[in-house]
Amino acid sequence: MVGRYHSIPPPGAQARLLPRLLPARKGRRLKTADLAGKGGPLREDTAEDHQDQERRRHTARILRGIRLRVLHLALFWTLVSGGLAWLPTLPLPRTTLLALQGLIWLAGCALTLLAGRRMVHDARDHLRTEQILRENEVEFRTTLNATTVGLFRLRNLHFDFVNATLAEMMGYGVEEFLTLSPMDVVVPEQRDMVRQNSIRRAEGEPGYPYQLTFLRKDGGTFIGQVWSKRILFRGKPCTVGSIVDISARIEAEQEMRRMVNALAASNLELERFAYVASHDLQEPLRAITSFSQLLERRLDGRLDAEAAEYLRFIITGGKRMHALVNDLLAFSRVAHKGSPFQLVSCDDSVAMALQTLQDSIRDSHAVITVGRLPMILADAMQIEQLFQHLIGNAIKFGQPGKVPHIRIGADREQDEYHFRIEDDGIGIPPEYHTEIFSVFRRLHKGPAYPGTGVGLAICKRVVERHQGRIWVSAMPAQGSCFHFTLPAPDGATPPC
Template sequence: MPKPLRILLVEDSPDDAELVELELIRGGLLPSIHRVETAAAMRAALDLDGWDVVLSDYNLPAFSAEAALDILQASGQDLPFVILSGMVNPRDAITLMKRGAHDFLDKSSLARLVPAIEREVSDAAERTRRRKAEEQVRVLSMAVEQSPVSVLITDTDGVITYANPCFCDNTGFARHEALGRTPAIVKGGHTSAEEYAELWRTIRAGNVWRGMFHNRRKDGSFYWDDASISPVRGPKGDITHYVGITQDVTQRQLKDQEVARAVEHLTEVNAELERFAYVASHDLQEPLRTLTSFTQLLARHQQGRLDVEAEEYMGFIIDAARHMHELINDLLIYSRIAGEGRAFVPVSLSRVCSQALRNLKSSVEEAGAAVTVGDLPEVCGDDVQLVQLFQNLLGNAVKFRHPGVAPRITVRAEPRGEEWLVSISDNGIGIQPSSQDIFEIFRRLHTHAEYPGTGIGLAVCKCIVQRHRGRIWAEPGPDGGSTFLFTLPPPPPAP
């Protein structure tokens, strides 16, 4: 198949142009020739771009090969420039060749035309490829030199052959101090020999090694480097060099260590608080039981002997002691939520909800509540705590009802991305808009006389949901009551 070739021909003779075209066709090419005779026409043609070669007669009435070469070079395009002429002084031809013309052919022997064009087009393509490669190398070199991370290149023995400015700035070693030495110049003494051995096994096997170094600068100060070391292969596929890219992450490591210490401290404090809660609950429960028991004995012993006001005071004492007993029990439950540490397992929310309703059976029946439970999924969690969560929310839906109105409660669940959204709606008294956090411990929206309780139930719910890495919030319900919503994670995929 003929090879297409776009030719810009500087020629005033249509006959000579036709001879050139016929010679190119005979040589197996498919020429597309645009003929120009003046400097202006050539400049306009070069603006079109896409030419493969320029063929130029030496002398034209209003133009010349010398002027055409000047115009081509001024355009910045690297195109083969071949002179065609039957009347030219050899010295003039040599002068043009020295100035940048690529070949000279006599019009009387055009048999060399196709080989000459093919050679020059191939050479031009190679020059273009080489320029692009050199430009790419230049850009990459600038990028590495100006990189905000350290770059080291070593030979296969680990001897440094290149270090970028960032490495020098970070370590304090000048480039001439690093070249010819190994990265051991920044060893901090905290990386074990086993880790270095694993590094070399990895990169010599042709793989990338990633890890952390605790290094030392020239001035003796220590720093942390997050490192990636990769093998560089030659044309035959063999490893010729290693390139290491490192980033100073000292500040990040210090912050991580600070956070780790804070977490460890908080863990110890929480454990201590949990132990305190157990001890305090036991120590407080015993005097409360004594107070309640003896107050009840005193009330029975003095029955009929006390006036109405005194009996009322005795009732206040007994109610206060009972309320304190409930408060201590709820505080104990709250303190245990985050500290129990039970492993999460797949849990059926249908069974969880059923168990919570069984625990609330008497209060549900007493209120005449109607509870509708939709299809509930399996989630990943602590079944005991999830029963507590449902029991608290369902119990609130029963408790906070309108007088004389039977509670209607609906439990639903739906997928939301990678988690489940569970909602418990009721037709109760609802929650008035407020800037207060209803999930805050001891936060009560009603007096104890209106609705008994300790104000800890919703705080327990929030603590349980957060331990399950979920969120909980409240919205107005569809029937004028409240809707409590919370998210839970799905069970892990089957192996």
């Protein structure tokens, strides 16, 4: 009986009962998530509670096993002593009695040695388990102190645990910090907020991140993001939480906001300057062009060839400058002279654009196919302008000697409409797909493809003002397809 009794399970069963106390037997090291209960959220105890409970239970099993073995040995030797005293009364030869007594003594000694060996094994196993627990505790605390997040535990609004990171963040030693309360490390105007949050945690309200301004030991301050939660620790309520220094992040965000505001103000001034300059330049340019043309008519036939050519240069340059100013003014008006958004029929906008382009359509014999287009919430004039530029480009950049075929359509994609204007023209090399939307960027110069290079920049600005996107898919000599998206108004019907 004594030899078969085990106060603790054999190694295989023990590994099943103590998966977190003897991790080395499973070929892995102890993890913080294991101590916290397989990585789940803290419920009514912490990793430290769980470790202490396991240690106490294991120690109790060892001591209980040793006491039982001692009791069994005492009972066994009591029985042996009674048996030895009873043997001489048996009617057996003396040699037989002596042999029986010797066997009983040998069996008792052997069982006593086995029991003692088992107790030594149990004690050694207990010491090994304690060593593993101590090593894991050191590793766990080292990890807590090495993290960049400050960790704390509060009981009755006083710190009873902080890691080294939090103490260093505040400029204190760990032992010194444990003598403080949250009120000692928060600026005075936010101490009431700390009290209110503590009351809400005590009432069971779930924790959420919030920001506090903390006082360092040297009098400096920093902004920290705090998270806290109410738990039971060793049977008593307390609050655990973390503090992250976000001063650098807040400063970077403020600097970025300052730069964005400064950039927005600068862009606004530039746009106002472009609008005013282009508006004010119209009148002198108109005068230059008009008087140059008047001079050309009056002096017709009286100027030599060179002078007549110079005069034509002046008139052509004036007209081009006038076109540039007009387009620049149109580009500026997208942001400064836009109308309020209203429900707009894209069918009507395309029809108006085609009417404006009727001369170009007639001269090129262009074939334009328009699908059913949706209603959108937009600036009607700007949407008409958008279609006019894109359809005009499709006509202008058709392949020489070929009738342009242009297809216009739209599809509903989640909460926006995807418009397509596709042609079979000369196409655009892939390396210029982004560049063509810049102001004054022209891929084709000369009389064959007139223009100022502002049209697609206006299209981009119109689409972006309507919270959409614009891009192109095209290859040289294979035509182009301009895509843009516009938000779908609530309750809008998709195009058929």
